[in-house]
Amino acid sequence: MNPMTQLPDPAATPLEEIDFSDPRMFLEDSWYPYFARLRDEAPVHYQAESPFGPFWSVTRFDDIVAVDTNHQDFSSEPAIVIGDPEEDMPLDMFIAMDPPKHDLQRKAVQSVVAPRNLAEMESLIRSRVAAILDNLPVGDTFNWVDEVSINLTTQMLATLFDFPFEQRSKLTYWSDMATAAPQISGGDADPRERETALLDCLATFTGIWHEREASDSAGFDLITLLQRDPNTSEMADNPVEFLGNLLLLIVGGNDTTRNSATGGVLALNQNPGEYDKLRADPGLIPSMVSEIIRWQTPLAHMRRRATRDLEFRGQKIREGDKVVMWYMSGNRDERSIDNPNAFIIDRKNPRHHISFGFGVHRCMGNRLAEMQLRILWEEIMRRFSLVEVMAEPKRVQSNFVRGYETLPVRVHPL
């Protein structure tokens, strides 16, 4: 990325002169025509040079499903983002492991978000959402990202970890630091600040681990679940793996739902006809939640590495090549989704989107994410006739997290 130059003309520039990893495309939300061209002209495209090294882009829905479900040929190791792991701060996490090790570590924690547990969490989430919405400054313009989206997801994360509630803003800070490294996603975190933050995360959770071990906790929080499973019960002794998995669970439960909680407000404001449909029939909320998650695609990509020389859609991919599945492009693929650029809250088959990924790494918390967003919108519709966007959002500079830093809004009570 060269900050001094403009992004190239999406229609006239030869494909080999476009850097599809340029995080400014996401900062400016201008990526659509570039990736539409890839889907049409070169759906499996090799880029020889980038700040993240050479990589393949896979951009059509069906091709992404094919790569995502073929974990033999397309490994998740050593990392699932476009940037390579840092040598001075290696992190091991189960999303970046292949079966069978992946399966063992994931199984240890996934019951925390099993729908049976979610049913018990529903009333807690609803009372928190209600408190957040009831305290919004009616009549003022405020930042929806801070007041609602971050507030809601951080409270949820603190509950999942049974993390000290009054210190919960640390979770958000660590999450942001984890994903915002320039070499990982083109973000703008200062490397030293990031290292300090992640080491603080490790030290804090190591303390919690030992306290909880001593207390013989009978809870169902993520730390207790890791301690209870023989495959992960020693994880705190391996800081690389402990910190890696903590960050995975923190980022997984944070950035994604947070940015969908903001994206939904933006999408409804850009599509007032859909907002009218929602007011006329709040029963559309579950279907709208899936549509918001598709439309937002809060994680733009996942990356794999080819385990052998192979041919894929006519392209010769070599062993070791980096393969990036652009989820936000798959979710705009007109070959698989009707009218994909439109936001349609009563879309037929709204669950058929790619935001959660497919295959063994499919999002573990997908039902929790849907539940949080459903409750959020149920409670919004009980209180406000309109959450009005007052100015353009400020987006995150990252080719991984498709998110927002600010969305100025005003709420209009019923």
Next chain:
Amino acid sequence: MPRITLVEFNGTGHTIDAESGKTLMLNAIENGIPGIDADCGGACACGTCHVFLDPQWLAAAGESNPLEDAMLAMRPDREGRSRLSCQIEVTDAMEGMVVRMPEYQM
């Protein structure tokens, strides 16, 4: 057109005239049976069409493939008679088959 009964977790049964040659998942979806999500549309890629077969029907449903096994391995409620219904092709031999649905899909 074998008659297949799909039983929700709460015990409610739905008997359908299934279409041979189509998957069990598609038969269920097209008949509007609740309890099967099938987010990925039948690509064996999401695990949200999970069902339990009554043991005497396991053979009729055929073998599961390695990808199906990998997806089922992620399910906390997996049992020996667990299958993904998108990977079962309905045949006339399934007349009278009973299929039970899990408490939840995820």
